[in-house]
Amino acid sequence: MKAYIHATGNISAQKTFGHPPLLQVLVEQSGNRMRCTEPDYSAFIDVKMIRRMSRIIKMGVAAAMECLQEAGVKNPDAIVTGTAYGCLEDTGIFLKKMVQQNEEMLTPTAFIQSTHNTIGGQIALLLQCHRYNNTFVHRGFSFESALLDAMMLLEEGNVNNVLAGSVDEITDISHAILSRFGLYKNGNVSNNSLYNDISGGSIAGEGAAFFLLTRDPSKNDYAVIDGLHTFYKPANIIEVSGQILSFLENISCKIDEIDLIIIGKSGDEAGDAIYTQIGQSVFANIPAIPYKNLCGEYPTSNGFALWLAAGIIKSGNIPSTLNTAITKKIKRVLIYNHYQNIHHSLLLLSAC
Amino acid sequence: MADLKKQIVEQLNLQHINPESIGDDQPLFVEGLGLDSIDALELIVLLQKQYNIKLNNAEDGPKVFRSVKTMAEYITAHQSQQA
Amino acid sequence: MYTSNAAVYIAGVGIISAIGNNTKACLHALEHYEAGIGPITSLLTIHKNILPVAEVKLSNKELAEATGLSEKISRTALLSMMAAKEAWEDAGLPHSKNLRTGFISANSVGGMDMSENFFAEFFNNPARGKLSQVVNHECGAVTELVADKLGIKHYVSTISTACSSSANSIFFAARLIKHNLLDVAIAGGTDALTKFTLNGFNTLQILDKDPCTPFDENRKGLNLGEGAGYIVLVSESVANEMKDKLYGKLSGYCNANDAHHQTASSPDGAGSFLAMKGALALSGLKASDIDYINLHGTGTYNNDISEGTAIQRLFEPTYPKMSSTKSFTGHTLGASGGIEAVFSALSVKHNFIYPNLRLHTPIQSLPFAAETVFQKNEKINHVLSNSFGFGGNCSSLIFSKL
Numbered sequence: 001m002k003a004y005i006h007a008t009g010n011i012s013a014q015k016t017f018g019h020p021p022l023l024q025v026l027v028e029q030s031g032n033r034m035r036c037t038e039p040d041y042s043a044f045i046d047v048k049m050i051r052r053m054s055r056i057i058k059m060g061v062a063a064a065m066e067c068l069q070e071a072g073v074k075n076p077d078a079i080v081t082g083t084a085y086g087c088l089e090d091t092g093i094f095l096k097k098m099v100q101q102n103e104e105m106l107t108p109t110a111f112i113q114s115t116h117n118t119i120g121g122q123i124a125l126l127l128q129c130h131r132y133n134n135t136f137v138h139r140g141f142s143f144e145s146a147l148l149d150a151m152m153l154l155e156e157g158n159v160n161n162v163l164a165g166s167v168d169e170i171t172d173i174s175h176a177i178l179s180r181f182g183l184y185k186n187g188n189v190s191n192n193s194l195y196n197d198i199s200g201g202s203i204a205g206e207g208a209a210f211f212l213l214t215r216d217p218s219k220n221d222y223a224v225i226d227g228l229h230t231f232y233k234p235a236n237i238i239e240v241s242g243q244i245l246s247f248l249e250n251i252s253c254k255i256d257e258i259d260l261i262i263i264g265k266s267g268d269e270a271g272d273a274i275y276t277q278i279g280q281s282v283f284a285n286i287p288a289i290p291y292k293n294l295c296g297e298y299p300t301s302n303g304f305a306l307w308l309a310a311g312i313i314k315s316g317n318i319p320s321t322l323n324t325a326i327t328k329k330i331k332r333v334l335i336y337n338h339y340q341n342i343h344h345s346l347l348l349l350s351a352c
Numbered sequence: 353m354a355d356l357k358k359q360i361v362e363q364l365n366l367q368h369i370n371p372e373s374i375g376d377d378q379p380l381f382v383e384g385l386g387l388d389s390i391d392a393l394e395l396i397v398l399l400q401k402q403y404n405i406k407l408n409n410a411e412d413g414p415k416v417f418r419s420v421k422t423m424a425e426y427i428t429a430h431q432s433q434q435a
Numbered sequence: 436m437y438t439s440n441a442a443v444y445i446a447g448v449g450i451i452s453a454i455g456n457n458t459k460a461c462l463h464a465l466e467h468y469e470a471g472i473g474p475i476t477s478l479l480t481i482h483k484n485i486l487p488v489a490e491v492k493l494s495n496k497e498l499a500e501a502t503g504l505s506e507k508i509s510r511t512a513l514l515s516m517m518a519a520k521e522a523w524e525d526a527g528l529p530h531s532k533n534l535r536t537g538f539i540s541a542n543s544v545g546g547m548d549m550s551e552n553f554f555a556e557f558f559n560n561p562a563r564g565k566l567s568q569v570v571n572h573e574c575g576a577v578t579e580l581v582a583d584k585l586g587i588k589h590y591v592s593t594i595s596t597a598c599s600s601s602a603n604s605i606f607f608a609a610r611l612i613k614h615n616l617l618d619v620a621i622a623g624g625t626d627a628l629t630k631f632t633l634n635g636f637n638t639l640q641i642l643d644k645d646p647c648t649p650f651d652e653n654r655k656g657l658n659l660g661e662g663a664g665y666i667v668l669v670s671e672s673v674a675n676e677m678k679d680k681l682y683g684k685l686s687g688y689c690n691a692n693d694a695h696h697q698t699a700s701s702p703d704g705a706g707s708f709l710a711m712k713g714a715l716a717l718s719g720l721k722a723s724d725i726d727y728i729n730l731h732g733t734g735t736y737n738n739d740i741s742e743g744t745a746i747q748r749l750f751e752p753t754y755p756k757m758s759s760t761k762s763f764t765g766h767t768l769g770a771s772g773g774i775e776a777v778f779s780a781l782s783v784k785h786n787f788i789y790p791n792l793r794l795h796t797p798i799q800s801l802p803f804a805a806e807t808v809f810q811k812n813e814k815i816n817h818v819l820s821n822s823f824g825f826g827g828n829c830s831s832l833i834f835s836k837l
Contacts, residue, residue: 001437001614047368048386052697079692084573086595091631095554098634103481107397108390109365111635112698112825115543116574116595121826124692130709133692133828134603137545138575138593145592149607152614155437176561177569232588342579389699393640 001151003213004352005222006161009067010307011036011059012207012295013191017066022311023319026294028192032184033175033204034296045126052113053122054089056208060119060167061126063208068127068163071212077159078132079120080149082142082166084299085174086116092173119167132159140339142166143209143300144230147347151228154215165210166300175204183297185267194267194293202266205296209303211310217352222310223333224352227251230345240274240344241282244336247346258286258348259330260318262305264337265290266297271341278336287326289318302337302345309333313351353424360420363398364391376421381414392417399423405430436615443609444674445682445834446619447526447667448777449518452764453489453660457521462781465789466809470763472646472658480630486642488628489660489765504584509546509571510661512580515625518663518773519581522621526667527680534673537590537617538582539608540665541600541624543769545574548629577625590617595769597824598731599690600624602772602832605666606688612670619673623665623773632768633659639698647734647766649759650743650805652796657733660765664773666780678837683783686817687720687833689713698825699737704745706829707731711749711819714831724817725755725833727788729775730805731821732759733766742821743801754803755819756810758791772822772830779818779834786815 010016013034014027027037041050041058044065053061060081068076094110112118117135124133132153136145143166150164178184185201194203217224229247234240248255261283263275279288295304312318316329335347357371360380364387378384381392392413399405405427407416416426448458453471455461464471475483477490491498491514498513499506502520519538528534549568557564571577578593590611594604601624608622626632636642636659643656666682674681691713693706700706715722731742746754760778767774781787788810797804816836823829 051365051367052390084575086574094635095551095631096558098551098630099555099558103630103634105397105401106634106638107363107394108635108638108698109394111638112390114635115597115825117597117824117826117828118697120596121692121697121828124694124827125697128694130692130694130705132690133596133826134594134607134690135596135826136592137573137595138578138591139573141592142575152437152610155614156439156610173557177557177566180562180566181570230590232591233583388696390639390697393638397638 001155003151003154003225004217005211005225005310006214006218007067007071007212008222008307008310009063009210010304011038011063012304013037013205014294019070022315023321026321028190030188030190032189033170034191036206049126054087054113056087056089056167056169057113057119057122059169059208061123064123064163064165064210067210067212073161073212075127075129076161076163076212078153078162079123079129080134080146080162080164081120082136082146082300083116083119083168084137084139084142085168086137087114087118088169088171088174090114092171140299140343141230143302144228144345147228150213154213161212161214163210164213165208166303167208168206168298168300170204170206178204191293195265195290197267198269200268200270202268202292202297205292205298205301207295207304209307211306221352223313223349226253226348226350228347230343233342234344237274237277240278244282244346251348253348258332258334259328260326260333261286261288262309262333262335263288263290264292264301264305266292274338274341289323299339302335305335305337306347309335309349313349353420356424357420359398359402363394374420377419380417380419403427403431438613441613442671443612443685444669445666445685445780446669446674446677446680447522448682448780449520449522449525450664450774450777451491451514451517452662452767452774453491454763456493458777465763468790468792470646470792472765478628478630478633480633482633482637486633486637486644487646487658489658490628491661504580507567508580509577510548510627511542511546511625512571512577514627514661514663515540515577515581516584518623519585519621519665522665522667523585528619534618535589536587537608537611537620538578538585538587539592539604539620539622540578540581541594541604541769542574542577542626543595543597543600544629544631545577546571547631548627551629551631596828597826598768598771599822599824599828599830600769600772601664602822602830603690605772605776605832608668609685609688612668618670620668621665622668623663623776624769625663626661626767626769628659628661641735643734646793647762648793649732649734649762649791650730650739650798651794652798654734654736654739656735658765660767662764662767662770662774664770664777666776681837682780683837684835685832686835687714687718689717690830693827693829695827700741700823702741702744704741706827707742707745707821707823708748710829710831711745711821714819714833718833720817720833722750723753725819726815727782727818728755728757729779729818729820730757730759731823732761734761738823739798742823743798747801756788756806758789758805760789762792775820776832779820782815782818783834783836786811786813
């Protein structure tokens with residue numbers, strides 16, 4: 001199963017919206033929470049509709065619109081979205097009122113905006129798109145499930161293109177709770193020195209990344225997705241290696257054909273040990289760059305990674321802001337990421 | 353009615369609209385401001401919250417909420433009944 | 436490799452709802468007109484004694500004992516495990532390591548039944564509230580509690596598209612089998628009653644203060660329910676070894692979007708029409724081939740007229756028999772597609788047509804009426820099951836006799 005990445009749209013902590021030159025300037029943020037660099041949404045969304053959209057919906061809609069604009073497509077043949085946390089802000093607003101007002105005088109807006117499929121639903125509403133519309137909400141597999149659904153739709157032959165993407169946000173409430181679970185570093189860590197900090201935890205991230213995937217190639221495609229594979233709760237590093245090797249074998253890719261690996265190193269020592277071990281074994285001698293220092297850690301961060309991989313393949317080079325040592329032309333990129341050592345995913349992309 | 357207009361704008365998150373620009377007789381639903389059924393539910397709660405008035409019959413909604421003026425008249429009528 | 440005409444079979448069913456804790460009990464209730472709708476007993480809410488709901492009649496403690504899971508986890512997961520386990524055992528598949536098995540579940544608010552209690556304390560003081568109450572808040576976390584207990588890890592995912600969630604999870608699973616990524620899948624959904632959803636729906640003023648009357652001219656709204664429903668889907672090669680056990684085939688499915696309003700359905704039922712039409716097209720069937728429609732039929736003014744109009748447009752001039760089993764189980768949100776898939780599979784296997792309870796006056800503007808009598812004497816070859824939700828998400832499934 002293949003899919004061509006024909007267009008992208010990305011809102012992240014970096015300056016990624018509006019298709020500026022790939023990561024020419026990096027954004028530095030300190031603390032353990034990376035906030036998105038957001039556009040003026042009123043340029044994309046009618047003011048009458050904006051009032052019914054919380055921040056995460058605006059992020060998703062704007063990223064989707066930017067993607068469709070780049071593709072020159074008014075109405076995609078299907079819309080598939082992934083979100084692990086859903087619409088947290090509205091969920092929090094409704095819950096708070098429910099608790100503090102003792103279930104009295106509650107209003108519907110926050111409730112109807114809290115359902116996970118609101119993002120995909122609002123995109124469809126805006127575009128008047130009556131086609132297939134699905135939302136995956138499975139933690140660190142939310143984006144990958146959406147991608148898989150999209151790739152299956154393309155293979156089934158009833159659609160020519162699919163708008164697929166993911167979005168997750170951080171709110172004050174979610175950050176406070178996830179911090180209590182010990183997910184994040186304490187204190188003032190700059191994302192630029194994320195990997196120098198050996199304390200446990202990562203930095204929280206958020207973002208919206210959308211892709212227009214097509215069955216057939218066309219001019220100006222970013223890259224082709226050769227394969228996607230996910231595996232759940234691997235028993236040990238041996239299983240991780242085995243899964244990676246059998247994935248590559250299944251799509252007939254030899255290890256030395258890979259020019260670059262984008263890895264999901266999060267800054268958490270325990271979790272990152274897996275990347276170190278794999279880097280010394282299966283991926284020995286293959287250049288690797290991390291990406292979570294750019295976007296933070298969140299269940300659907302692979303959307304950012306796919307955007308980055310696609311951009312690198314399109315230009316053929318790794319931006320100098322990320323790495324100056326790797327000088328060869330990049331034609332084949334493997335993305336390997338895991339979320340809390342529970343959700344592991346592999347994506348292989350090639351130039352086309 | 354000026355206060356009521358401000359409350360409507362706030363309750364319905366009509367960020368782009370200046371309360372003073374809403375005409376007293378301007379239709380609120382479908383045309384005019386273009387509000388919908390969810391907004392109607394919000395306005396029902398607004399009546400309760402700000403004016404302690406319960407719209408007992410939901411079918412009266414379209415009449416009561418036709419314009420700011422009809423809303424104000426309903427409020428005046430029911431507030432005097434309560435007093 | 437994708438095989439478009441590969442058949443996908445139903446090999447097992449499992450269900451828990453307000454009308455029964457398992458398939459046999461639910462069928463008994465359906466046949467004896469015993470609805471599960473009544474006053475709220477478990478939730479601590481101001482709406483107690485005002486809004487009727489359809490509660491599963493087992494406590495978390497009893498569910499925990501039956502499933503082997505902890506009593507302290509989300510009820511959503513406990514209900515899910517009850518039904519998924521029944522479906523799995525019903526299928527009786529060999530514990531073969533060579534069968535690539537997936538678990539695709541669905542729910543609308545995950546572990547909110549526990550999280551809403553956490554937030555009551557948290558909002559007073561962000562350092563308060565037991566973390567154990569939110570650790571499985573996410574929709575996907577609930578799924579994983581069950582997948583882990585069932586020992587399924589080859590492929591696990593969760594869908595959330597409001598009321599069409601588990602219909603979507605079922606046909607996503609079927610497609611995974613057709614793409615030769617899985618041999619077997621347990622698919623469906625679950626949802627537990629929560630104050631969050633009860634209050635949310637109440638603000639929309641679409642809850643009936645009496646037991647609901649779907650497809651009745653004087654219907655006043657829906658009753659929320661809880662439960663879980665799963666079916667076990669298998670590929671043709673697996674099905675070949677279990678011919679007698681099979682319930683039927685999933686012969687058609689479609690997902691379309693109404694794109695009309697965030698919560699209300701369009702008056703002409705555009706999304707519903709497209710979903711039903713698409714499912715028919717995929718199955719290769721004509722509208723007149725459908726013997727029974729298990730309606731989405733929530734009992735709200737809006738859904739029933741919208742769905743009814745779409746049915747009129749698609750099926751006229753002759754209409755199949757139809758009914759809404761939500762008149763028994765209430766509207767179980769994320770579980771409804773799964774629960775109704777179980778009823779549909781049983782319908783094609785045993786020729787059941789379920790009654791639509793409390794129907795006094797059929798909707799006057801529609802040229803058909805729902806069935807009010809339980810039937811099992813006519814041959815049922817094809818059943819259409821509808822699930823339409825917020826966000827315009829409309830899905831229809833077609834189950835066919837072998």
